[in-house]
Amino acid sequence: MDGINQTLKKIDHNQISINQNRPLEQTQVKNLKNYFKIGLTYASNALEGNTLTESETKVVIEEGITIGGKPLKDHLEAIGHARAFDYLWELAKSADITENDIKELHKICFQPKDGAAAGQYRQVDVIITGSHHNDKLSRHEDVPAHMRDFAAQLPEKRARLHPVVYAATLHRDFIYIHPFEDGNGRTARLLMNHALLATGYPPVIISPAFKHEYIQALEKSHSNSQMFTHYIAEQVLQAQRDYIRLLHLPPV
Numbered sequence: 001m002d003g004i005n006q007t008l009k010k011i012d013h014n015q016i017s018i019n020q021n022r023p024l025e026q027t028q029v030k031n032l033k034n035y036f037k038i039g040l041t042y043a044s045n046a047l048e049g050n051t052l053t054e055s056e057t058k059v060v061i062e063e064g065i066t067i068g069g070k071p072l073k074d075h076l077e078a079i080g081h082a083r084a085f086d087y088l089w090e091l092a093k094s095a096d097i098t099e100n101d102i103k104e105l106h107k108i109c110f111q112p113k114d115g116a117a118a119g120q121y122r123q124v125d126v127i128i129t130g131s132h133h134n135d136k137l138s139r140h141e142d143v144p145a146h147m148r149d150f151a152a153q154l155p156e157k158r159a160r161l162h163p164v165v166y167a168a169t170l171h172r173d174f175i176y177i178h179p180f181e182d183g184n185g186r187t188a189r190l191l192m193n194h195a196l197l198a199t200g201y202p203p204v205i206i207s208p209a210f211k212h213e214y215i216q217a218l219e220k221s222h223s224n225s226q227m228f229t230h231y232i233a234e235q236v237l238q239a240q241r242d243y244i245r246l247l248h249l250p251p252v
């Protein structure tokens with residue numbers, strides 16, 4: 001693996017090719033949105049134990065058909081995440097994101113499964129199973145203040161950091177607050193992808209096959225924040241290569 005600056009350089013180079021081919025045609029935008037929606041909904045839910053395959057996720061979302069033998073919860077998660085992605089797509093027309101937007105994103109994502117609890121901050125302390133750094137998670141009584149600070153600091157961080165570093169930082173900082181009782185992983189990945197989409201980068205879709213590497217990078221980032229940033233930068237590089245191939249873009 002290259003050093004982080006090398007990876008960012010390659011990302012900037014690929015982004016020139018991507019930006020040179022903008023604006024995209026309406027149909028291309030529509031197809032890409034659908035492609036990302038199904039891909040991210042499948043992968044992000046599967047990372048958290050949802051048993052629907054990618055094609056089953058597509059059938060549930062696009063045709064409203066249930067999959068025999070699969071839990072109702074898995075269907076409701078697919079429907080909620082797809083709706084949250086639609087909301088995110090609209091939000092990404094602006095790079096700004098507020099604390100209310102984040103709560104709304106969680107609400108839309110988890111209302112089908114969790115009803116009124118969706119979009120509400122937690123009232124209990126939580127732990128991340130398998131992590132050795134649970135002492136760093138926000139206490140439940142600190143969540144509102146930590147979320148207020150988190151949201152207030154976003155414009156300054158966005159102005160100072162490379163967009164990819166900013167997206168990774170957003171995910172990592174949000175996970176340390178863990179503001180909701182459930183659904184923090186999925187909300188963190190939606191937020192990170194908001195940051196990427198809003199600045200013209202393709203979204204990062206972490207395959208459940210690489211869950212171990214993703215969790216390891218997050219766990220290591222407790223002592224070295226660059227570990228996760230670098231991991232995400234490598235994922236963005238891969239996402240750009242897929243995007244360039246998908247749209248048959250010429251190399252720069």
Ligand SMILES: Nc1ncnc2c1ncn2[C@@H]1O[C@H](COP(=O)(O)OP(=O)(O)OP(=O)(O)O)[C@@H](O)[C@H]1O
Nearest residue numbers: 048128130131175181182183184185186215218219
């Ligand atoms: N060791 C770790 N260090 C830091 N973050 C971690 C670690 N392990 C997992 N995570 C993050 O926490 C998320 C899962 O958090 P948790 O197990 O509390 O589930 P959750 O809040 O219900 O979220 P979701 O339902 O989306 O999984 C993972 O998706 C990942 O982003």
